[in-house]
Amino acid sequence: MDGNGRWAQQRGLPRTMGHRKGVEAVRGAVRAAGEAGIAYLTLFAFSSENWTRPETEVNDLMGLLKAFIRRDLAELHAENVRIRVIGSRENLRSDILPLLLEAEETTRQNSGLTLVIAFNYGARDEIARAAKKLAAMVAEGRLSTDEIDAVALDRQLDTRGIPDPDLVIRTSGEERLSNFLLWQAAYAELLFVPEFWPDFTREIFFAALETYARRDRRFGGVKSAAVSG
Numbered sequence: 530m531d532g533n534g535r536w537a538q539q540r541g542l543p544r545t546m547g548h549r550k551g552v553e554a555v556r557g558a559v560r561a562a563g564e565a566g567i568a569y570l571t572l573f574a575f576s577s578e579n580w581t582r583p584e585t586e587v588n589d590l591m592g593l594l595k596a597f598i599r600r601d602l603a604e605l606h607a608e609n610v611r612i613r614v615i616g617s618r619e620n621l622r623s624d625i626l627p628l629l630l631e632a633e634e635t636t637r638q639n640s641g642l643t644l645v646i647a648f649n650y651g652a653r654d655e656i657a658r659a660a661k662k663l664a665a666m667v668a669e670g671r672l673s674t675d676e677i678d679a680v681a682l683d684r685q686l687d688t689r690g691i692p693d694p695d696l697v698i699r700t701s702g703e704e705r706l707s708n709f710l711l712w713q714a715a716y717a718e719l720l721f722v723p724e725f726w727p728d729f730t731r732e733i734f735f736a737a738l739e740t741y742a743r744r745d746r747r748f749g750g751v752k753s754a755a756v757s758g
């Protein structure tokens with residue numbers, strides 16, 4: 530969800546206004562994902578590196594996330610949306626963690642779209658925490674080093690039980706992953722769109738899905754037509 534700040538700057542508004550408008554785009558994207566029959570939508574809401582932003586901006590983003598959960602949780606629950614939160618939960622502010630846990634708990638049994646909120650998330654941190662868990666299991670004698678493989682590590686990630694993403698979309702024209710789902714996106718299709726996140730409409734989302742549908746995914750193999758001759 531990149532480009533909130535630049536969207537605001539272009540209009541001579543404070544960055545905060547870009548984030549506010551960004552929340553509206555979040556609502557639109559969740560609705561559009563549901564309509565498209567997407568099973569999992571992951572939004573990068575706050576990275577483990579975002580803490581280095583000015584305190585006022587961090588506070589504003591925290592406030593927006595809190596307001597989103599407070600205001601939208603009942604509606605999301607009514608729409609059968611399940612919420613999962615990925616990212617480090619260590620040292621999270623006492624006004625945020627309980628809300629995130631409540632959102633997960635309230636929607637646990639829902640079977641519609643799973644909305645994954647990446648909060649205080651960084652892929653390298655996630656992988657390091659998973660490695661630490663495996664090391665602890667070995668130290669406790671619950672796992673042998675020979676049993677450590679990609680599947681074992683995958684099971685210790687925050688995303689356990691969530692399939693790998695098929696498509697990663699980044700807005701605002703920046704073409705990098707910035708520590709987002711580095712492990713899980715190994716075979717994901719990447720799509721970079723020029724629009725800033727607040728301008729990410731349903732139409733742009735659906736056009737992205739059409740682009741994705743035309744991509745040829747081989748997962749390291751060869752095209753089935755090439756195999757048959």
Ligand code: FPP
Pocket residue numbers: 530531532533534535536548551552555572573574575579590593594597646
């Ligand atoms: C990137 O724009 C956006 C963010 C760092 C925050 C995204 C968070 C929200 C929209 C609010 C809360 C989230 C949810 C799920 C309700 P940027 O500030 O990096 O923009 P710039 O690159 O133009 O400065």
